[in-house]
Amino acid sequence: DQQVKQNSPSLSVQEGRISILNCDYTNSMFDYFLWYKKYPAEGPTFLISISSIKDKNEDGRFTVFLNKSAKHLSLHIVPSQPGDSAVYFCAANSNYQLIWGAGTKLIIKP
């Protein structure tokens, strides 16, 4: 029973364009959502988060949008850069546990 789903295993985007990564969840009790980025042979690194009381949070090139009625969040990266090529995980917090999606591999084409 996957409570957090990232339905796109991979995404290819041209350098300079917008990358949009999507995440769906089923548990309305999640109160906090996070995005992590992972390079090969490294652990995930925190990117950006959003509380369930907000619908948008921005940090430089990264913006996370939360649509609670649709139980959907998305990460926008503008403009996309070659160094953004990585696997992106969304995670949701509930009862002091993080439930993770399976990840989306983002490939930025030059």
Add this chain to the structure above:
Amino acid sequence: KAGVTQTPRYLIKTRGQQVTLSCSPISGHRSVSWYQQTPGQGLQFLFEYFSETQRNKGNFPGRFSGRQFSNSRSEMNVSTLELGDSALYLCASSFNGIGTDTQYFGPGTRLTVL
């Protein structure tokens, strides 16, 4: 400040054996969490230790256990290894724990069970 370190980085074991993985958190961090990552799966939460006490536990069998020492270093043990235990095991540390502040991950230990 040194990051989270995990040892060993790679490990090969055979079915039925047991294994111990080690995690050293960032200095000052009191919480250490462990995750299992298998291909095509997100990170699966194993357990969290905070100030030497297990604070939370995921849905894994009792073969998976852990502990935390007074210096916050943590070990994870898997007994009677199965082929399905082959995975990347990640640990993460934070000051106050999951859901309260950012978790910082180590590079992981790649366990292969033959």
